[in-house]
Amino acid sequence: MTAALELVDVRKTYPGSPPVESVRGVDLAVHSGEMVAVVGPSGSGKSTLLNLAAGLDRPTSGSVRIAGEPLEKLSERRLAGLRAHRLGVVFQQFFLLDHADARDNVAAGLLYRGIPARQRRAAAEHALEQVGLGHRMRHRARLLSGGERQRVAIARALIGRPAVLFADEPTGNLDSATGDAILELLCELNRGGATIVVITHDTHVASAARRRVTLRDGRVAP
């Protein structure tokens, strides 16, 4: 069976003097339906790894495959297409469109698939129900609480049923109670079949995942 996400000897070096080797040969396979926590201290290369895995950046060498598709073979346009159709990302800073309501923010997750607005909104309503925000559909994003904003962001990443959902420090900007609720939501979504990769330095978050990968100095620690 093909892994949902597969990294083969992935390296990322940033030019400079001396060059900075942020990721130094990571091998990782995440299977469909898994929930994996990538943990490690700050500076261990977690965020770089997420950017590479989520197709936001290209590795210096090695291969990243999403559902068997090697990203290094894709043109910029194809890579953008892959992000639109196969990947979902949740950020620590949420990145919501403040002037738009929750439903339109979530619907933006399908914007670049060329799906008509009416269908996007219908799907967004469903996704908001899934993250427990059915009562906040038409609230402007800037009027929502931090936890609600992150739920909107998760619904936006989830709406397109991505092969892998990446979450970069999803609880980093939230108080612990709200963070726990978000964590519980991610676990629940995973139980519902979503493949999730969480990047975190929070061991509490990491312990929620069944599988844990520790990163140290750009390598997977044994």
Next chain:
Amino acid sequence: MRRPPAGPLSRLRLADLLPVATIGLRTRPGRAALSVLGVAIGIAAMVAVLGVTRSSQAEVLAQLDRLGTNLLTVASSDPRGGQETQLPDGAASSVRRTEGVLAASATAQLDDLAVYRSDLIPDAHGGGLDVRATDTALLSTLDASLLNGVFLDEATANYPVVVLGFKAATVLGVADLTGDDRIWLGDRWFVVVGILQPVELAPEIDRAALIGFGAAASGLGWDGHPTRVYVRTDTTRTEEVASMLPRAANPQAASRVAVSRPSDVLSARLTVADATTSLFLGLGAVALLVGGIGIANVMVISVLERRGEVGLRRALGAARRHVAVQFVVESVLLGAVGGGVGVLLGAAVTVVLAQNRGWQPIIPPAAAGLGLAAAVVVGTVAGLYPALRAARMPPTEALRTA
């Protein structure tokens, strides 16, 4: 194992482009309005200049059309102290015989004669009015018309009867001819029998009290020499006739005869208007350029402020082109709105100015169309650099620095 087929491309529907491209405008309407203002001012200036010029030119052309360009005046080329000097005795009749002349009327300015409302006013207070002897055909030669009363005819030309030019009547206070209207002319009373409408091509007639040749010769000592001859020509041969008239009027000294075409003064206004139009169009273009730079500035700032949004869109699957198009369309919209506002503003200025001057306001459709097009072009050009900058931003960098 076969390689899986390349996945689908990302795609932004046309119907979604407009809402996406107006996010910046909707979230910061004040800034959008200010950046639109520069372009609006430039376009308004250009449209107003073209509109006002066209309106005034149309007015002049209508005037020329109404008055005709085939009126010539023949006078001596060396007037003394504002007084016309004499032409030879037979000037009028030989002018009349010239080929291409349809009609000619002789007039003679009578020196040192003043006109008064009554005989009690001292001589020094002349009021700047002239006494002019004329033949009875003057009215038709000038294509002038009467405000009141009748013109001189064969019968009245020999008697102390006067027709007043429009301005002369105003100065003398002769408003209508209901009562006993007499004026003191030279050393006797003249009866006012008519008042002329203003004669636009011969303002000297407006200031004159017109009397017949007979009355001038018998009572006021006129020696029969005309000083100014009005000539109506065949329209197609006006210039040719004008070149022949000096010799006809004074065969002995053609160089001492000046032929002028009063409508040239009007035509000259068209040329002058053209020159000032280019100047003001240039100023409008500069304003437009500055407006465009303003839009470019605002767009650059906007792109920097919205790095997070750019990064998010890339993460959601936007290709570079989608980001570029979003910002270019936003900039084009700013330009187009500026153009629209500018055209309306320019049209309003034209209407107000034209009505103020009593012209028919004309807003050339080409000016409005070109103004709008220029604004769109300015918006496009202004948006290209910021849009490319946004598109080239690597998503990770955009997300990290947001």
